[in-house]
Amino acid sequence: MTEPIVFLPGYLCDQRLFYAQAYDLARDHIVIQAPLIGERCEEMASSLLPHLPRRVTLVGASLGGIVALEILRRAPDRVARICLISADALPDAPNVSADREPQIIQCRTGRLDEAVAAALPAEALAPGPARPNALEFFQDMARSLGPRGFEVHTRALQRRRDHQSSLYRAQCPVQVIAGAHDTVITPKRQEFLAGLAPNGAFTLLDTAGHLPTLEDPQAVTAILRSWLKPKARAA
Structure with missing residues (x-):
């Protein structure tokens, strides 16, 4: 038995994102x-910290991964x-932040589905039979x-801090899971972030x-199970 696992949902997602893994x-x-x-x-992390067990394992996707990094920055001993799954530790680039503004306007004018489709285009998911179901599941969470x-959620992404130092200073194991077809946060970027952590x-x-947890839930679960296994001590 390891520390309690805390799942932190991603951008425009709720707890259903981790249904299979949980x-x-x-x-x-x-x-x-x-x-x-x-x-x-920062507020999302602050609201959680008083209610979490003393020591936890954090699993965060996208926005949830950023919140997990904020918790790590504030309370590394916990x-x-x-x-981190499909998560970014760098702040929003100016052009990316600007591209989010039309999506917010679409939302305010009753075009939520259009905004969601712009935020996560189908091409950001792996091609194949799993794509339509994963995309529809994501859209349903966003509608909720x-x-x-x-x-x-969009403003939180725009205003996020740079967490490269949080990874660099991390003394705990850090696992990064990326989808090869992710065009929102490229695998190269995510591999770079994993390399920052000791x-x-x-x-x-x-x-x-x-959306790895929806596109290939069994594979993500297998990675988490392997990662959570206590490492054997050298004799």
């Missing part, structure tokens, strides 16, 4: 599905290990958050893009 890992781990509450990543949730590891899934 269901499987709950057989022999304490699993916590944590919401993202607040206007900024993080036993951290897994609604226009207000869309704007809050105990970083990088895994690339050829079967996924930006």
Whole structure:
């Protein structure tokens, strides 16, 4: 039994993003599905910290990964290990931040589905039979958050801090999982981030893009199970 696993959902997602992984890992781990509450990543981390167990394993996707890094920055002694899935530790580039503004306007004018499609185009997922279902699942989660949730999550991404130093200073194991077809946060960028951590590891899934937990849930679960196994001590 390792420390409790805290799943932090991604941009425009809720706890359903980790349904397959949480269901499987709950057989022999304490699993916590944590919401993202607040206007900024810092507020989301602040709202969670008082309610988390003393030591935790953090698994965050996309926006949830940024919040996980913020928790690591604030309370490194409370993080036993951290897994980032399709996440970025760098701040929004000016051109990317600017491209988000039309999406926010679409939301405010009743065109949420158009904004969601622009935020995550189909091409950001791996081609094949899993793509339509994963995309529809993502869109359904985004609709559940609604226009207000869309704007809050988007502003949080625009205002996020640079967490390269958080990774560089991390003393815990850091696992980064990327989809080979991700065009939102490229695998090259994610591999670079894994390399910043002293105990970083990088895994690339050829079967996924930006939503690995939905596109190839069994593969992500297998990676997490292997990563969570206690390492044998040298004699």
